[in-house]
Amino acid sequence: MDIKILTEDDFLESLKLSEYAFQYKISDDRISARTDMLKKHKILGIKEQENLAAKLHIIPLGVYMKGAEWKMGGVAGVATYPEYRRSGYVRTLMIEALKQMHADGQIVSFLHPFDFSFYRKFGWEILSEYKKVTLDTKDLALLAIQPGKIIRYSKEAFSEDINHIYQMYCNQFNGMLVRSFEWWKDHVINDDTQIAVYYNPANEAKGYILYHVKDRKMDVEEMVCLDQESRVGLWNFICQHDSMVEKVFLTLPNHDPFPYFIQQPKVSMELQPYFMARIVDVEECLRKFGFNSETAPVFLHLEDPFAPWNNGSYLISHEQIKVFKEKNGSHCVQPPRRGIQLSINDLSAILFGYKRPIELYQMGYLKGNEEEVQKLERMVPHVKSSFYDFF
Numbered sequence: 394m395d396i397k398i399l400t401e402d403d404f405l406e407s408l409k410l411s412e413y414a415f416q417y418k419i420s421d422d423r424i425s426a427r428t429d430m431l432k433k434h435k436i437l438g439i440k441e442q443e444n445l446a447a448k449l450h451i452i453p454l455g456v457y458m459k460g461a462e463w464k465m466g467g468v469a470g471v472a473t474y475p476e477y478r479r480s481g482y483v484r485t486l487m488i489e490a491l492k493q494m495h496a497d498g499q500i501v502s503f504l505h506p507f508d509f510s511f512y513r514k515f516g517w518e519i520l521s522e523y524k525k526v527t528l529d530t531k532d533l534a535l536l537a538i539q540p541g542k543i544i545r546y547s548k549e550a551f552s553e554d555i556n557h558i559y560q561m562y563c564n565q566f567n568g569m570l571v572r573s574f575e576w577w578k579d580h581v582i583n584d585d586t587q588i589a590v591y592y593n594p595a596n597e598a599k600g601y602i603l604y605h606v607k608d609r610k611m612d613v614e615e616m617v618c619l620d621q622e623s624r625v626g627l628w629n630f631i632c633q634h635d636s637m638v639e640k641v642f643l644t645l646p647n648h649d650p651f652p653y654f655i656q657q658p659k660v661s662m663e664l665q666p667y668f669m670a671r672i673v674d675v676e677e678c679l680r681k682f683g684f685n686s687e688t689a690p691v692f693l694h695l696e697d698p699f700a701p702w703n704n705g706s707y708l709i710s711h712e713q714i715k716v717f718k719e720k721n722g723s724h725c726v727q728p729p730r731r732g733i734q735l736s737i738n739d740l741s742a743i744l745f746g747y748k749r750p751i752e753l754y755q756m757g758y759l760k761g762n763e764e765e766v767q768k769l770e771r772m773v774p775h776v777k778s779s780f781y782d783f784f
Contacts, residue, residue: 394482396489399436399448404428406445407436407470414472430579435497436470437489439482447473447482449490452784455571456501457563459683459776462571466490466499466673467784487515491700494673501678501741502671503568505783512669515699518738519747520568520670521780522647527661533635534656539591539626541599546588551577554590554598562617566646566779567746568670580782586614589630591623599623606634611641615781621654628655646779668780672741675703679714682744684772686711691768692732695740703737709772733761733769743769745778 399407408427412418419427435451452467468490473482494502503520506512546552556577563569572581582588582603591600600623603615611634618624628651631641645651652658672678675695690710697703705718733750739758742748750773753759754766 394439394485396485397438397440399438399445401428401432403436403438403445404431407431407438407448410445410448410472410474411470413474434470435493437486437493439477439486441477446477447486449483449486451490451493451497451499453497453499454503454784456503456567457569457571458567458681459774460564461681463501463681464497464499465570466494466497466502468502468504469784471504484515488699491515491673495700495702498674500672500674500681502673503780504669505667506669509666509669513738515671516697516737516741517669517671518741519666520668520745521747521778522664522666524645524647524649525663525665526643526645526652527663528641528643530635530639532655532657532660533632533641535629535632536625536655539622539629541591541593541622541626543626543630544590544592546590548578548582548584548586551582551588552590552598555588555601558590558598558601558617558619561619565776567744567776568668568778568780570780570782572782580784581615589627591618591626591630593622600627602627602631604631606637609637609639611638613641613643616643616645616649616651617781624650625654646781648777648779670741670745670747670778672703672737672744673700675707675737675740676714676716678744679707679709683774684709684711685774687768687772689768691765691772693740693769694732694734695737696734697737700737706732709769711772731762731765733759733765735759743773746776747778749773 408419436448438448439446448470449468450470452469454465454467455462456465471483504512504517559572585605587604589602590598593599599620600618602613604611604613616627618627647664652660690708693707693709695703695705695707705716708715739753743750750759750766750769759766
């Protein structure tokens with residue numbers, strides 16, 4: 394089957410497939426804006442008798458890894474008409490997408506799964522989890538009044554202070570999306586979004602929330618805080634809505650300290666896995682990652698059936714990354730088989746910070762000597778994964 398990179402002539406057909414597969418309707422006045430957005434995507438398609446049968450979008454984006462920006466390919470809009478399902482089209486598109494992202498220098502790839510097990514087969518692994526906290530009015534108890542102030546903003550009055558807080562917050566985690574001004578306006582904030590920013594006594598912006606208040610419900614979509622002062626200050630701001638709302642919903646990363654610091658932390662919480670991530674180019678990823686210093690190196694023996702350029706062995710030390718794999722049909726000198734055997738899923742979970750090496754070893758995912766795993770455990774910095782966005 395032939396895979397085609399869709400052009401502007403195919404965009405309307407692509408939108409029709411999305412409407413059918415994801416069960417929504419694009420109004421006529423929005424079609425032009427949507428087709429303009431598609432110009433930023435690389436869309437892979439498979440046609441049957443000149444009709445689009447299946448497609449996949451790759452969105453060129455960036456993510457923060459230990460404060461550095463890495464190129465990321467966002468996989469989205471994977472869709473097939475029902476008459477073409479179970480024909481291997483999506484599998485073919487996923488494999489081609491990996492080749493395209495590798496060629497385009499996208500080191501990692503993210504996606505939002507309809508089914509985690511389906512995308513795990515292709516090497517994507519859980520990136521992050523969020524907790525959905527539900528609060529009743531009785532839970533909205535003020536804490537100590539903080540010395541700073543709250544300033545509210547609308548979409549039209551968007552402040553660079555908000556993006557500055559977000560970027561400082563991203564430095565603490567792996568996987569947070571690099572947000573341009575256009576991304577904020579087109580994908581994060583809508584016309585109904587309220588923004589509250591906490592400023593400390595030195596007039597430094599230290600935290601924000603994005604929220605909606607409607608039908609006596611407050612929905613906090615993001616709560617991003619750089620210190621405990623801003624966290625408490627924004628919590629108190631939420632509590633000041635106690636006469637306006639009956640329920641408050643907070644969407645928070647799993648590692649967020651809420652609700653430990655409130656007076657009654659026994660609240661309703663639901664934990665959900667969210668996005669998935671995958672390393673596309675292992676060699677480049679390992680070279681850029683920045684491992685902790687360790688006296689003895691460790692070998693990683695990697696299997697990646699859908700991105701064969703990653704298959705091989707990698708010697709990791711604080712000085713260099715040495716690679717042993719097939720090149721141009723000939724074999725490099727093979728390393729000794731001591732070391733750790735792992736899959737691309739395992740390596741992705743470890744380097745993004747979703748799981749620690751010793752955890753995966755104890756669950757049976759990593760194969761090898763425990764002493765070798767402990768070396769890798771010490772090499773990998775303790776930086777957690779996090780992700781707020783959607784595409």
